Structure formats: C-alpha cells, structure tokens
Amino acid sequence: MRILxxxxxxxxxxxxxxxxxxxxxxxxxxFVSATGLILFTALRIVxxxxxxxxDERLETSSxxxxxxxxxxxxxxxxxxxxxxxxxxxxxxxxxxxxxGADFGPLQRLLASRLG
Numbered sequence: 001m002r003i004l005x006x007x008x009x010x011x012x013x014x015x016x017x018x019x020x021x022x023x024x025x026x027x028x029x030x031f032v033s034a035t036g037l038i039l040f041t042a043l044r045i046v047x048x049x050x051x052x053x054x055d056e057r058l059e060t061s062s063x064x065x066x067x068x069x070x071x072x073x074x075x076x077x078x079x080x081x082x083x084x085x086x087x088x089x090x091x092x093x094x095x096x097x098x099x100g101a102d103f104g105p106l107q108r109l110l111a112s113r114l115g
Contacts, residue, residue: 004094006097007031007033007098011027011029013030014030014039017030017048018046020046020048025043026042028042028106028109029105031097035049036048040109045065045068045086046060047060048060070114078098079096081097082103082106
C-alpha cells in the first residue's frame with residue numbers, strides 16, 4: 001500500500017472525482033492527494049491512485065469493509081496518520097493529514113464496520 005498526504009474533500013464532490021461509484025452510492029468521507037483519492041462510502045473503500053504525478057494511468061481498488069483487518073491513529077506535533085490494514089495487503093494504507101485534521105468520525109465509521 002501507499003502513503004497518501006491527504007486533504008479533506010467534500011463528500012458531495014466525490015462523484016465528480018471518479019466515475020467508479022455506483023448510482024446512489026453515498027460517500028461518507030472523501031480525501032484527495034496529489035496522486036489520487038480515497039473515498040469511504042456506505043458500501044466500500046475506494047482508492048484511486050496514479051503511479052506518478054504526470055502518469056495518466058490510474059489504478060482503482062475497491063475494498064468492502066469486511067476487508068478491514070484493523071486500523072490505528074498516530075497523532076503528532078504536525079501530522080496525523082491513520083493506518084488501515086486491508087485484506088491480504090502486508091502494508092497498511094496510510095493517510096497523513098496536517099494538524100487539525102479530524103479523523104475521529106472516520107475512526108467511528110471504521111470501528112462500526114469491523115466484524
């Protein structure tokens with residue numbers, strides 16, 4: 001998995017960010033980075049990644065919430081990092097955000113979806 005330096009995006013903007021959502025799929029949280037985006041919907045986690053900043057190829061991965069093995073939050077002086085272990089991936093997806101980012105609501109969503 002990759003490390004994404006993210007900024008919050010409005011869930012209402014999510015449908016404009018990717019064409020990979022099904023009709024009526026509700027987005028709870030959206031994050032954007034220079035190389036991709038990650039959406040937490042009512043159904044799944046959608047990760048869209050570009051290999052390089054100038055690369056036109058995109059890889060879109062979709063994980064149902066049952067694939068979340070565990071997650072952790074690290075809070076430091078300047079950054080907050082949310083790590084999510086998905087499926088059989090050996091390394092977690094890491095979302096890094098600047099101080100002041102609130103991962104609390106997202107943590108509650110993930111906790112409610114853990115089997």
